[in-house]
Amino acid sequence: MPKVAGFYCSFRKNSNSKALLEFFLKGATGYDVIVFNLAGIDVSACRGCEACFVNGKCVIEDDMCALYPLLEDADYIVVSLPVYFYGPPSAAKAVIDRCQPFWFRSFVKKERLKRKKGCFINVGAGKGDNMFVASYYIVKVWFNSLNVSMDVHLKFGDLDKEGAVFERMDIIKKVGNAGKEFFSQKA
Ligand SMILES: Cc1cc2nc3c(=O)[nH]c(=O)nc-3n(C[C@H](O)[C@H](O)[C@H](O)COP(=O)(O)O)c2cc1C
Secondary structure, three states: OOEEEEEEOOOOOOOHHHHHHHHHHHHHOOOEEEEEEHHHOOOOOOOOOOOHHHHOOOOOOOOHHHHHHHHHHOOEEEEEEEOEOOEOOHHHHHHHHOOHHHHHHHHHOOOOOOOEEEEEEEEOOOOOOHHHHHHHHHHHHHHHHHOEEEEEEEEEOOOOOOOHHHHOHHHHHHHHHHHHHHHHOOO
């Protein structure tokens, strides 16, 4: 059964990004789906010690130990984040930075990690498109280090209040359809 790893990052009960992740994942019926809230886990900042440049493993022991195999073995990775100061929330950025072992293995050791299909959903309060640019590139280089293709990128502004997305049937429908299409393609 194909494995799907879904990530969001919000402390809100009625999180907009979590809701959109869930609507997207409805398309993964019958798949082995795991969802992680990056805001609720214990992941310290990357120390830049380069210990992972020895054997491709991080020396810090925290919740990343559970995430590493998931990020490596999934067939589909779906990430849904809010915009915080034009970038990803710091808890999500900590997870991204701690993927330096994957970067080392992919680009220094030239290991070919398992190919995965990827989707990135981004929500913010503002109305323009600029606020999504930094997160897009950050997640794109993260995906590159994991050998995840950026097959779908969805971004929605004008979503601020908790649960605001539940009043936007147009967005819910679009995300649901995108999820069906995404999971209908083989990883
Ligand atoms: C610390 C913080 C920084 C934020 N920075 C931005 C921003 O730069 N641009 C923007 O459009 N929205 C910004 N927002 C608004 C959130 O992106 C928005 O409320 C989003 O819907 C939250 O998603 P969630 O419900 O999944 O937590 C910020 C919110 C917080 C708490």
